[in-house]
Amino acid sequence: MLSVENLTLKYGQSQILHGISLTAEPGKVTAVTGTNGVGKTSLLKAIAGRHPYSGGTITLDGKPLNHLSAFQAGRAGIAYVPQGREVFPLMTVQENLETGFACLPRSEHTVPPHIFDLFPILKDFLHRRGGDLSGGQQQQLAIARALISKPRVLLLDEPTEGIQPNIIQQIGRVIAQLRDQGDMAIILVEQYFDFMWDLADSFVAVQRGAVSLAGRAGEIDREDLLARVSI
Ligand SMILES: Nc1ncnc2c1ncn2[C@@H]1O[C@H](COP(=O)(O)OP(=O)(O)O)[C@@H](O)[C@H]1O
Numbered sequence: 001m002l003s004v005e006n007l008t009l010k011y012g013q014s015q016i017l018h019g020i021s022l023t024a025e026p027g028k029v030t031a032v033t034g035t036n037g038v039g040k041t042s043l044l045k046a047i048a049g050r051h052p053y054s055g056g057t058i059t060l061d062g063k064p065l066n067h068l069s070a071f072q073a074g075r076a077g078i079a080y081v082p083q084g085r086e087v088f089p090l091m092t093v094q095e096n097l098e099t100g101f102a103c104l105p106r107s108e109h110t111v112p113p114h115i116f117d118l119f120p121i122l123k124d125f126l127h128r129r130g131g132d133l134s135g136g137q138q139q140q141l142a143i144a145r146a147l148i149s150k151p152r153v154l155l156l157d158e159p160t161e162g163i164q165p166n167i168i169q170q171i172g173r174v175i176a177q178l179r180d181q182g183d184m185a186i187i188l189v190e191q192y193f194d195f196m197w198d199l200a201d202s203f204v205a206v207q208r209g210a211v212s213l214a215g216r217a218g219e220i221d222r223e224d225l226l227a228r229v230s231i
């Protein structure tokens with residue numbers, strides 16, 4: 001289980017996260033939601049070792065992850081799918097997938113076939129450039145690239161943003177499949193309310209860098225949550 005306790009984060013002098021706590025369990029989707037600018041991406045970057053945090057702790061199965069680099073976080077089993085996807089546009093799909101090998105020993109440098117069961121389109125497009133894919137296909141590639149490292153924690157930053165509805169559905173099915181495998185903790189940052197409401201096992205609403213509401217599906221009130229994440 002991933003546990004974040006009392007996390008604080010700053011950009012220069014301005015404090016963005018004011019003591020965020022959450023947990024993410026294997027086989028469960030933890031949704032983190034909130035309007036633009038509340039600090040959702042900053043939270044994921046801190047967990048993924050992409051931005052230093054100024055206080056608090058992050059632990060995985062009880063072991064502290066003390067201010068890891070992105071590489072160390074990857075080695076520890078944390079994979080991050082960035083907001084906006086960050087697919088390498090001039091590299092092929094195959095090459096984009098291979099960048100996922102960075103945290104793996106050389107003996108494991110093969111793309112597992114189940115990646116193409118999850119995203120069949122990527123198999124057909126292996127030699128296309130990343131930049132020539134549609135936004136939805138790029139999102140699938142970004143998730144596939146993150147899965148190459150066989151993560152224990154998958155961080156998804158607004159995977160439906162700017163994506164056509166049919167691919168949103170496919171991405172939802174993939175997230176549900178990954179959850180049902182039972183061994184991966186998934187943190188889904190999402191503003192598309194119905195999408196995350198249908199998928200998540202627990203919810204964390206963030207307002208101005210702090211948790212304003214958190215609870216499990218079934219315990220949390222839909223309208224209360226919706227009110228906190230609407231502008
Ligand atoms: N690299 C940065 N330098 C300075 N301020 C930043 C940086 N990245 C984000 N911010 C600011 O931090 C706040 C939270 O941003 P972010 O974590 O991206 O929020 P969200 O993902 O919820 O939209 C915003 O006010 C944003 O302008």
Ligand SMILES: [Mg+2]
Pocket residue numbers: 040041042083157
């Ligand atoms: Mg963001």
